[in-house]
Amino acid sequence: MALPCSNAATATATSDPFLYAKGITRKGAEFGSLAAAAVRFPSVRFSNPSCRVSFRRRMPERTFALFAPSDMVVSEDGLATTVAKDSSNILKFYKITQNEGINEMAIDVSRESTVSITVVGASGDLAKKKIFPALFALYYEGCLPKHFTIYGYARSKMTTEQLRTTVCQTLTCRIDQSESCGEIIEEFLDRCFYHSGHYNVEEDFAELDKALQQQEVGGRVANRLFYLSIPPDVFVDVVRCASKCASSLKGWMRMIVEKPFGRDLESSAELTRDLKQYLSEEQIFRIDHYLGKELVEDLSVLRFSNLIFEPLWSRQYIRNVQILFSEDFGTEGRGGYFDNYGIIRDIMQNHLLQILALFAMEPPVSMNAEDIRNEKVKVLRSMRPLQLEDVVVGQYKSHVKGGIKYPGYTDDKTVPSNSITPTFAAAALFIDNARWDGVPFLMKAGKALHNRRAEVRVQFRHVPGNLFKRSFGMDLDQATNELVIRVQPDEAIYLKINNKVPGLGMRLDHINLNLLYADRYSREIPDAYERLLLDAIEGERRLFIRSDELDAAWSIFTPLLKALEVRRVAPELYPYGSRGPTGAHYLAAKYHVRWGDVGSEPQNAQA
Numbered sequence: 001m002a003l004p005c006s007n008a009a010t011a012t013a014t015s016d017p018f019l020y021a022k023g024i025t026r027k028g029a030e031f032g033s034l035a036a037a038a039v040r041f042p043s044v045r046f047s048n049p050s051c052r053v054s055f056r057r058r059m060p061e062r063t064f065a066l067f068a069p070s071d072m073v074v075s076e077d078g079l080a081t082t083v084a085k086d087s088s089n090i091l092k093f094y095k096i097t098q099n100e101g102i103n104e105m106a107i108d109v110s111r112e113s114t115v116s117i118t119v120v121g122a123s124g125d126l127a128k129k130k131i132f133p134a135l136f137a138l139y140y141e142g143c144l145p146k147h148f149t150i151y152g153y154a155r156s157k158m159t160t161e162q163l164r165t166t167v168c169q170t171l172t173c174r175i176d177q178s179e180s181c182g183e184i185i186e187e188f189l190d191r192c193f194y195h196s197g198h199y200n201v202e203e204d205f206a207e208l209d210k211a212l213q214q215q216e217v218g219g220r221v222a223n224r225l226f227y228l229s230i231p232p233d234v235f236v237d238v239v240r241c242a243s244k245c246a247s248s249l250k251g252w253m254r255m256i257v258e259k260p261f262g263r264d265l266e267s268s269a270e271l272t273r274d275l276k277q278y279l280s281e282e283q284i285f286r287i288d289h290y291l292g293k294e295l296v297e298d299l300s301v302l303r304f305s306n307l308i309f310e311p312l313w314s315r316q317y318i319r320n321v322q323i324l325f326s327e328d329f330g331t332e333g334r335g336g337y338f339d340n341y342g343i344i345r346d347i348m349q350n351h352l353l354q355i356l357a358l359f360a361m362e363p364p365v366s367m368n369a370e371d372i373r374n375e376k377v378k379v380l381r382s383m384r385p386l387q388l389e390d391v392v393v394g395q396y397k398s399h400v401k402g403g404i405k406y407p408g409y410t411d412d413k414t415v416p417s418n419s420i421t422p423t424f425a426a427a428a429l430f431i432d433n434a435r436w437d438g439v440p441f442l443m444k445a446g447k448a449l450h451n452r453r454a455e456v457r458v459q460f461r462h463v464p465g466n467l468f469k470r471s472f473g474m475d476l477d478q479a480t481n482e483l484v485i486r487v488q489p490d491e492a493i494y495l496k497i498n499n500k501v502p503g504l505g506m507r508l509d510h511i512n513l514n515l516l517y518a519d520r521y522s523r524e525i526p527d528a529y530e531r532l533l534l535d536a537i538e539g540e541r542r543l544f545i546r547s548d549e550l551d552a553a554w555s556i557f558t559p560l561l562k563a564l565e566v567r568r569v570a571p572e573l574y575p576y577g578s579r580g581p582t583g584a585h586y587l588a589a590k591y592h593v594r595w596g597d598v599g600s601e602p603q604n605a606q607a
């Protein structure tokens, strides 16, 4: 459940023998109604900045467990003293909460354990671009455990100094605290090391293990997180070598696995089978970084914490849902990878489908990982496998604009010149359940389009017997409400409504009720990888993909992917920087839909 960022968590004793915990969780929620009786230490104040608090529902036991460190700061009056460790390291608390049911409260005090994070594939693009910067941002925000070490691992020969120099070039500081930023970067880099080795050689991982042990000092529990930022064909080798030769003896071992998880249902199931020879499902953290995006996480909050939305969230009021992704650049530098996958596997089967699942699932029993993932699996399993006639594919071709020549997809040297891999796709999907029967869920994803954007657009039905239809002219579609959740850039939620233009006449205006994040929230939105890395360190699985979810996702797309390949369906060519193939409009028209991202937006839709 909600995990607070270390320095935001405080728990203060009220009266003996009760403990009252109060703080702001990392997710921004306040927790305060947690009261418990401490059996051993009646009044405790957790003022340790590296102390982390989590609590989750656990029925039917009537105890809270608190993992107490030997050096936890404990005091009746807030002053620090040291507490002796009890033999089990566990303090028991009885629940007194009225509203929350029975909770387990666990304090994972990082001073007791170390975390070693090994970025496998540290010489690569993702490691440099996303993983190291995200780890630094977490360090900068005080969210990493007190004792941590980061190891880069790859075949490239590099010294620790060289890794630090490379990583340093990618680090940026959050503006408001820039004064001591150089110092913080230095501190962070001091914790970064590099070890060169092959991905399939156990001895190399045994050497890594020794190197990790050198940092894991102080007799603390040593936890290990591996981030597999490597091509998928070496996933299993690394998992085998790491689990045999570099797993943690006393603490946990977790593996973050990057996509692609296979190419279809069979290869994905095979990958899962192979990984499970060495790891349990609980140790596998399949990452889909879209789940770490602020507005994607907000979908559940929007739906389930606002009375006004959930009653409208069905076929009764919603005409269609559109999940859109566009990039204004091509596969530059990643053509070799991309050509083997294409846009449907790269974006639709994972990122867009995850958004769809969160959008369309039934309310979960709780916000716990398993409850949410159960609902996602259910809705995915209610979806019809995608048919060839409900898909349009495209590929970008070169285009000259303003005297600049933009390359076509097949101009990339790593792409075969006769490639028919789609760089664009539009699809109409259906969920055969009571809530969504007959509602088209349209997806559109493309590279080298006219803009970079990801958004969900919910188009509502026409107002029955609309008294104002004469004011709208012939085009009633233009007058229907539309809710837009803009994931990026310029995060926003806005609702298109009709409003009377002030004055003596009766003229109607389409206008937005607008929540632009930049206007409302001054805090910088964390990168998706920050949230996901922190969750993996904390063992929070809610934003990671479970294996049955993955199977359900592949079942929807695999028949289509096979049909495209067997029939060698030629993509419709579209110019680099355009809005994509015109076929997408015919597909939408087939279901009486107009793409919401085409045509004019009300004036106040922009950030």
Ligand SMILES: NC(=O)C1=CN([C@@H]2O[C@H](COP(=O)(O)OP(=O)(O)OC[C@H]3O[C@@H](n4cnc5c(N)ncnc54)[C@H](OP(=O)(O)O)[C@@H]3O)[C@@H](O)[C@H]2O)C=CC1
Residues within 6 Å of the ligand: 121, 122, 123, 124, 125, 126, 127, 154, 155, 156, 157, 199, 228, 229, 230, 231, 232, 234, 258, 259, 260, 337
């Ligand atoms: N880059 C991105 O934006 C995204 C990437 N991903 C996924 O993350 C993972 C890493 O991506 P990215 O960093 O771009 O990948 P890279 O192609 O940059 O590969 C990462 C590292 O893996 C090693 N490597 C590359 N090719 C091979 C090979 N054929 N056999 C063995 N090792 C190889 C190289 O290290 P060395 O030679 O030093 O061993 C390389 O530096 C991939 O699974 C990718 O699909 C997912 C989302 C976005």
Ligand SMILES: O=C1O[C@H](COP(=O)(O)O)[C@@H](O)[C@H](O)[C@H]1O
Residues within 6 Å of the ligand: 289, 327, 346, 347, 454
């Ligand atoms: O997973 C991937 O995502 C990126 C887009 O991510 P974003 O966070 O920048 O929107 C995409 O470019 C890449 O092809 C794909 O593999």
